[in-house]
Amino acid sequence: MLNNILIALAVVGAVGLIAGILLALISHFFAVPDDEKVKAVRACLPGINCGACGYKGCDDYAVAVAEGEAKANLCVPGAADVAKELGELLGIEVEAPKDVVAFVHCNGTCEATTKRAEYDGISSCKAASMLYGGPDACSYGCMGLGDCATSCPADAICMKDGVARVDTTRCLGCGLCETICPKNIISMVPQETSVVVMCSNKDKGADARKVCTNVCIGCKKCEKTCPNGAITVVNNLAEIDYDKCTGCALCVSECPTKCLKHVFFPDLSESVEEILANE
Numbered sequence: 001m002l003n004n005i006l007i008a009l010a011v012v013g014a015v016g017l018i019a020g021i022l023l024a025l026i027s028h029f030f031a032v033p034d035d036e037k038v039k040a041v042r043a044c045l046p047g048i049n050c051g052a053c054g055y056k057g058c059d060d061y062a063v064a065v066a067e068g069e070a071k072a073n074l075c076v077p078g079a080a081d082v083a084k085e086l087g088e089l090l091g092i093e094v095e096a097p098k099d100v101v102a103f104v105h106c107n108g109t110c111e112a113t114t115k116r117a118e119y120d121g122i123s124s125c126k127a128a129s130m131l132y133g134g135p136d137a138c139s140y141g142c143m144g145l146g147d148c149a150t151s152c153p154a155d156a157i158c159m160k161d162g163v164a165r166v167d168t169t170r171c172l173g174c175g176l177c178e179t180i181c182p183k184n185i186i187s188m189v190p191q192e193t194s195v196v197v198m199c200s201n202k203d204k205g206a207d208a209r210k211v212c213t214n215v216c217i218g219c220k221k222c223e224k225t226c227p228n229g230a231i232t233v234v235n236n237l238a239e240i241d242y243d244k245c246t247g248c249a250l251c252v253s254e255c256p257t258k259c260l261k262h263v264f265f266p267d268l269s270e271s272v273e274e275i276l277a278n279e
Contacts, residue, residue, distance in 0.1 A: 038066040044085045045075060048153050050174035052076040065090075073097045076188075077172035099191035101168040101265050102157070102177050104148075106185050107198035108141035109161040113212040129182040137211040140201040142185055148177035168265045191265045194247025195240060199259040202235045209257075216259045222251035 042062035049057035053074035055064060064070035065086065072086040072094045080096035087094035119128050119135035125147040133139040142163045149157040149164065156170035157177060164186070166177075178186045185200040197216065201208045205217030218236035230244035231251055238251075238260065249262045 038062050040089055041066045041086065044078075044082055044089060046078050046082065046172075048077050048172065048174055050077060050153070050172075050176050051179070052173070052175040076100060077174045079173070100173040100188040101171045101191050101193075102148075102166045102173070102175070102186055103189045103193075103196055104142060104164045104166060104186050105197055105200045106140075106142040106163055106183075107214040107259060107261075108136070108138050108212045109163055109214070111161075112214040113138050113141060126180075126182045134183075138201055138208075138215070139211075140183060140185065140199075140203075141212065142183065147180050147182070148186060151176045151180045189265075190242050193242060193245075193265060194262060195245060195249055195252060196261055196263050197238045197240060197259060198261050199237065202237050204236055208236070214257060214259055217257060219256060221254045221256065222260055225250045225254045 039062075042058060045058040045062060047058050049059075051057065053061045053070070053076070055061040055070070061070060061074065065072050072090060072092070073083040073096060075082045075086075076097060079099055083094045083096045114137045115135050116137045117132070117135045119131070121127055121131070123145050125134075125143045125145045128134045128143050128145055134143050136143055144159045144162045144164060146157075146159055146164070149155075149159065153174065153176065154170045154172050156167045156172070157164055158167070159165070164177075168191075173188060173191075175188050178188055183200065189196065199212075199214065199216040201212065201215045203211075205219065208215040209217055216237050218233050218238070220233045222231045222238050223233050227248065227250065228244045228246055230241045230246070231238055232241070233239070247262075252260045252262045
């Protein structure tokens with residue numbers, strides 16, 4: 001009996017040893033060598049894996065850049081610093097991308113709008129929106145349940161008076177909040193932006209005013225006032241062409257519901273690396 005056990009153990013051990021040797025040989029002879037260029041490009045990227053560049057993450061973008069399939073200035077969070085570093089690494093001239101920040105196009109505060117129903121479920125905008133569009137009277141507005149804040153890698157978003165607000169001094173411009181918002185009321189705007197539309201309601205003026213006092217009513221006063229043709233009213237909602245806007249803010253003074261706001265977005269107070277290191 002003991003001999004049978006010892007033989008069985010010896011056989012199992014021999015099989016394991018042979019399998020280990022075979023795996024070692026296979027991994028040695030069939031191993032794909034590391035691409036040093038890809039590794040160097042990847043080291044320049046911030047590692048947020050936000051997808052703002054159009055790729056799944058930093059690893060995929062690094063491969064595309066190293067193989068010449070993608071431009072070296074697509075990293076939004078890294079902005080000019082990463083573009084410059086990649087340009088020096090690759091020995092090419094790279095145009096720095098424009099700095100952008102996230103902005104929530106809603107001013108439906110607790111005082112301005114109401115609830116049409118009480119929501120007692122998962123604390124998630126996505127979950128709440130699946131139930132008849134959400135509990136708010138304005139079906140276009142921010143629900144304030146914080147999906148965007150949860151997704152933000154820089155802790156730049158908080159809920160204030162029922163609406164998501166962005167601390168643009170911390171915003172990396174990655175666009176994760178824009179992607180996750182079920183109401184599509186967050187967009188990435190140029191950092192030099194001077195005027196924004198704080199509304200996303202596309203109902204006709206009278207109907208929109210019933211659900212929110214801060215709503216855009218599509219009156220077109222801003223459109224008629226703008227000397228540069230930077231504002232147009234589309235589907236009852238003002239839209240700004242930032243390539244034409246000079247920041248004169250004449251439209252702001254003409255807006256009867258004050259849904260147009262004059263803003264200033266300062267430069268990042270910290271680098272991407274510093275912000276992420278402090279998390």
